[in-house]
Amino acid sequence: MSLTVIAAIVWAFAATVVAFLPMRWQYPPGILLLAAAPVIIVMLGLQHGWLPALGGSAAFFSMFRKPLGYYWRRWRGVS
Secondary structure, eight states, X not given: OOHHXXXXXXXXXXXXXXXXXXXXXXXXXXXXHHHHHHHHHHHHHHHHOHHHHHHHHHHHHHHTHHHHHHHHHHHHTOO
């Protein structure tokens, strides 16, 4: 198993553990997970092809849909 796949699995378990934390404790690890995900997905795509990267992207957008929606609206200037 490649290092990238192991990193993706660890990321998924870490995201699951962070989801169980109280909301006020989710922010610092959540920001780190949000920043690390694109790096892991790109590495996964480069090493294993576009299909695993697509699956990783789907999982990422599914897990972070609300924060990403918030930042998207904020970037566009919509309250």
